[in-house]
Amino acid sequence: MAAEADYTGGGAYPGSYYAASANPAPMRPELQGDNRAEVCIVGGGYSGLSAAIELAERGHSVTLLEGARIGWGASGRNGGQIVNGLNAGLDLIEARYGRETADFVGTVVQAGNELIRHRIRKYDISCDLKEGNIFTAFTAAHMRGLEAKQALWRRHGHDNFEILDRDALRQHVASDVYAGGMLDRSGAHLHPLNLALGEAAAFESLGGTIHEMSRVIAIEDPGGQPVVRTEKGILRPDVLILAGNAYLGHVVPELENRIMPFSTQIIATEPLGDRGRALLPTDMCVEDVRYILDYYRLSADGRLLFGGGTVYGGTDPSDIRAKLVPNLEKIFPSLKGVAVDYAWSGNCAISFSRLPQMGRLGSRTYFAQGYSGHGVVGSHLYGQIIAQAVDGDCSRFDVFEKVPWIPFPGGRRFAVPYSVLGSWWYAFRDRFGL
Template identity: 40%
Template sequence: MSVLYRNDTQGQFPNSWYAATVDAPPMRPDLRGANTADVCIIGAGYTGLSAAKLLAEKGLSVVVLEAHRAGFGASGRNGGQVASGYNAPQRLLAKKLGADTARDLWALTQEAKADVATNCETIAPDAQWKPGVAHGCYSAKERDGHHADAAYLQVNYDYDQIKTCTQSEFADVVGSPLYQGGTIDWGAAHIHPLRYALALAKAAEDAGAVIFENSAVHHIAKGPKVTLRTGKGHVTADHLIIATNGYISGLERKVAATIMPVNSFICATVPLSDTQATILKQDIAVEDSKNDVNYYRLSDDKRLLFGGRAAAKTTFPQDIGAMLRPRFTALFPTLDRIGIDYAWGGTLGVTISGLPAIQRIDSNIVSAGGYTGHGVALSGLCGKILGEAVAGHASRFDTLATLPTPAFPGGTALGRPLLQMALAWNGLREKLGL
């Protein structure tokens, strides 16, 4: 069964705290009959919606095809962190790609965060931009490495938003004794991701884009014009943007070979008491250096939103909350008996390098995905840049396309088993304390 349907109900948002705290619009119609457009976009997440908004504002006719609902995928169910940079140290990118290219790439990530902040101010105020993302380190060696990364950014890019913390300083903010220190990036932030996605969809429609929901694409016919077929209709367009990320599901082999779907999971506890809520003494998001990564923050109603444990298995566990509970109680033993009201999973896209895969599939087909945990900021930026490329301005597209994103060994046939083995090894290392 396709990843689009294996763990979810057709056309329904997951039973998440996010879905419980939005006023979702009525279901949009599905695609019927013959349709034409200047640009067709597959996927109504941050990437596709950002591209649709830009292109519609430029006066192009835009059709967005979404297999479920706008904001249904990773865009509407992620941890909400608007992170700085990429899933690789900036000093490593400078070493691999050269100082000038690395500087250009950093500038794009700063723009990505600024775009989210501006959108939260203008079209999505209820998404609630809140500054501050902390990173906790379990060893002195890793803490020192993160401090060195922060110093590199300040010296080379004048980025002075990261506060470095000793063990005691970090404990004053994050009330867990396990961390050996870390950093707090006050230039990063966290938001309500589904409210943000729904606002982007409305903004794209207000600009003139048309979104069809429950309209999964099952075939792409390439050529001077591209034809996309769904179960009940088809669209013929001059250009195609593939914005499916981890939900590509074999639709385009070149994309599927470089972007592998993995699952991540989040739970929302019952509201914490005032005493329990002091585990986070500031309204920030936190991530840490566990092999499978933990990420968490407090909601407006003082629930712990706790996520982690990436998995390449195709199906979700039966009890997501029970799987996550040992992870958050290890950090915060006082929450060992806390109730869990919501637990959900989602599929994101990862690449071998951890960097986004920006690709030109054909002369009139472009794609972006594989944000590897940095998608809240980068996906919207990439959507905007895909739109620019379609509109004839490809210089920034070409810059992002320099990011090294090789295909998974064995392509779509062997890539997932190899990724499962790698994630299993990470889990074993974590249990052994390596």
């Protein structure tokens, strides 16, 4: 297969607040020469790290390849919000795939949340974990949607959600733009890059091997006995796990057309001190319920981390600050003119159905991808499920593998214009409260 162009730009972390405040981490060596491995994992983000830890805990010998640095991609750039569920709601899953599948998904999705917390405790990972997640609504229609979501999750045994009217919401978010919201006390937020770095250290403490700056340029025979080639080395694994998601690129054409990259952007203000605490008194993370949403929270040092925007196809906007600052000022007018110290972008991967994809190519190559903007929890869960399948327990893997994937109409060529048209429609609905 043709070599993929270098997407890493030299492999250095982007100029994000997360990179500037990252915990110390060693530089791992590149893969060189001809090597063998029991399990090879491609991708040093949450999916790959989650699978790696689970397999190492079960006694397997695992080598992880990362094309840049650990957490370089979406896992080290995202909003850092632990949001339960998947992008596709349980009602949509039930309508498309039946009550049994929806019941199963409703049972397991919160396991990703619990898994993250378990590993933070077990491996003493320092990542600024804070409790609480709030969904905000702009209109009465949005509030009805949140009430329906609360009832739906209760049907599946989860009663963590509390509806907040306008006055109750103001106890958490000091803004006049919202009609109300919903609080999920089992949600949380954290420093995403430090979580990834801590998980990498945990994996190595279990005997695992990591090679950074080892970009995969070709994978031979992924449906049979796979061979992984990097720029300076070869790895011949018994089992291969592909966890590159939006950054896997063209090396596995069978997977490329199943997803589409899209970028999202984040800015970090100067430290706000008492101003920040007044705006978010309970220090929970927030996201609104619109299709193209805003999301924000306070960092450990009191900055407002504010994200939003979507660019389909995975390109970066020319001016991230200009794109996000007006939205920030609409929500918090008192921050007009606030200094923005950091601005960055990064790619996620979206599937047409908004459901993550998990499966196999042949009997030796596993993959997970397409978290569609809900990757912090979903990637940890899917990584663990794949690892359990490699270890011989396919009970959860088989259910997710059987969920059919839906191609983008017209293939990858038309995925971007199709998605842009869809986003215009949903933006219209959001604007007029439909």
